[in-house]
Amino acid sequence: MIRNKDGINFDEGIPLVDLTEFETLYVQCHEKQQIEFISWLTDSTSPLLVGGQIGTGKSTFINKTFSDSSIYPDLTFHFDQDSIDIFENNPLIIIVKEIIIKALNENIDLSFTNPLYELTDGQVSDWQNLIEIFQLNDFSLNVYNIKKNIAQKLQLNEDFVLGIMREVISRIEGKMGHKIFCFASGFDKYSKANVEFYFLNSVSLFLSKYKTLFEVNAVHIFDNTWALKSCQKIFLSSLNNDIVKEILKKRMGVYSFSIDEIINNLCALSGGNLRQALRLLTNYTMMKYNYETLESCLIATAKKTSQDFFAFASRPSEELMKYIFKEKIISATTISLPGDKETAQRSIYQNWIFIYEHFEGDKWKVDLNPLVQHLFLNSNEITNYETVLLNSYAQSNQISSYGLTFGNQLQSKTPLVEELKKSLSDSYVFNTAEILHMISAALLSTDRTDRIIIAYRDKEITEVVRDYIFAKANSFEYQSFFHTEIVMSDISVQNQLLEAIKKNDVNIYSFSFSSGLNDNDIEVVDKMRDVFLSYQMIWWLQIDDLKYYLPKWTQLRQLFEIFILEDELLASINKNEIEEDLKAYSELKLKSKNISITMGSLAKVLLWLKGKE
């Protein structure tokens, strides 16, 4: 990147990379985090997550620390490509490509393994040939199809391929004489709601066995559901106004005097987010001649910047925003609530709120993004967001207390919470039931018009959860529901799906594919993408099946969000809460000899959770 030495450098979104850029534009910030990072670089062999919200300067922070410490990764994987080349968007291929290139550069003998010919039906002869195909710049349909086929074949044998890569890395380490240091750049570009994020999971697990630096978003730092939840973490918060001011002045170079009058306002509007500050500055300089007064120009600048960033963004819940505005605190648990699409994760990922510093325990200081504050400050106040979310979300959406039946698929059920309250003299509310309640509320919100794949490992647990969710769904008077099992039979999967949709005029369609799909069905279903566009759907799939289907569902996977059931359950409840529930359940059993079917189901979930914690 060619930068101006002393003049204007707006270049928003482009991280600083080399010494000249650091000398010209870098302002010291995140000092404590840098010390921790350098200490990790020099001493640790475990993985590390460096994360922050969009625009907090993560990449620059990482580059600067590499430069200061003179420690650079042996392998860098760029996961933030948005390329026309199918290979460059596939996490597994990205891993394979970089490892093999490194091995070849290090003159590692790869003849110990050559599964490619077999894996790719003869399309790739050996590793060298694979690299040649990687590097083909031919964008013909033929090359695209070859690459697509190779990618699918490798993806379908992911575990095997990663096993080979493990061995290759081991040989590279032997040659280099030290443990490998990897840098996984660009994880921060993946929203948790993005299906592509699912593909990163196995790759993340693979890399987490090495000294790997993961560049992630703040939502990943606070997320306790994904593969890297237990890693060491460094969080880069939004900055204070003095630092933002210094950065803006550097970006203005010799012209900084020209923003003396406005710079404090720009900093205040930035909320401590560097990218937002730069966009404000750019918009201000673009529009300064269009307005009569500084004030009117400032308002127009804020308006334009807010349009740039939020015009097409999905708005988070009013309750959360009002709560944040009032309390200025959020707990890490709130950020990783299951199925949290409308609330905290969205607000953080899209910068509706900014996280500042650690407060205490799992609490963090936060505030609304100054650019959008005005959108949320006119309605009634909410006093305790967590309480509202945990206990009253469903009720506030006019959910009645009692479940109904639907079709002949399920028995009528009394909602779990109510039943448990009746059964226990002290009205003990099961933590597990609350979590199920929340999952239900998150998945079945009437605001949703999208499609979800619920991936699961344990069929029995899934059935309990599904029963609960269905019971809850039917308590919505206006939200009708249809569930059916898609089975292998004389009727094709395509026809089963179409018939179910045609015959049942409901709000939500739920399909379970527990008996699996054959290759032909997988392909046919992928082509039905446009048919599913206008329906709200939940698909239930075994996680192992999903791993097989997703590489082939190139169309369909753009349509769905993936929700890993057991991960969400485990992330939402801690060991003590499970113990409390088990104790309450034992007391309940002692009091009442006839435990209902519902209670029996809950016990299954409890025991499963206990086994996993």
Next chain:
Amino acid sequence: MLTNREQIKAEIWLKIIMLAFSPSKQDDIFTWLSCYIRSIPKFWEIEFSPARNPLNATIENQFINISYDYKIDSLSKSVINVFVHRSSEKYILWSHDIDKSYYSLPSNSILSMLKSTSRNKEEIINEEIESVLDGLIFHPTVHQHIIDDNIFSAGASISNHEIRIGGCIDNPFLYLFQLRYQFCLLGSNRIEEKNRLIGLFSRVLKKKSTIQISAGELFGFSLSK
């Protein structure tokens, strides 16, 4: 009577104008102005959108609230207007009119009347070229300062006194060129530009070339051989 060295400098003065600031064909004028406009963002180190029509463009540095436009009919007839911006209002600071239908001193003719002194190319030394370029561009003999603290406030790295707008320049291209230099607030870029131009004219003049310097070379887009 001019001394030998004074005469050399006078010839350098006229040659520089002829070789670098006298495009005559419409295509050459278009190219010269295109290169002029395109060179400005890099030289001033600002964000700037190149004009669609270089023949009738406005050059704007919103960071110092100055802009100027021009209308060049020919080397003999043109006008350059310089403005200051205050919020949404734009005020004209001055208008530099060139109209050679009125009498001016025929410098070229006078010089050719003088007896040409026989010299070899080594006789042109860089100090003479620098001195001439100072008078033409970097520090015009007759110049104005902009006395307005709202334009270059106290925080600017270059003071009002260091911005010297040449006064009696009757060549529109030279006038534009020196505006480009004078409105550059970056001290290091000014020094680099000065050295570059001294080097460029030194090479060309010592070769006794009579071929016009290409606009690309004049504005630093190509390397001189």
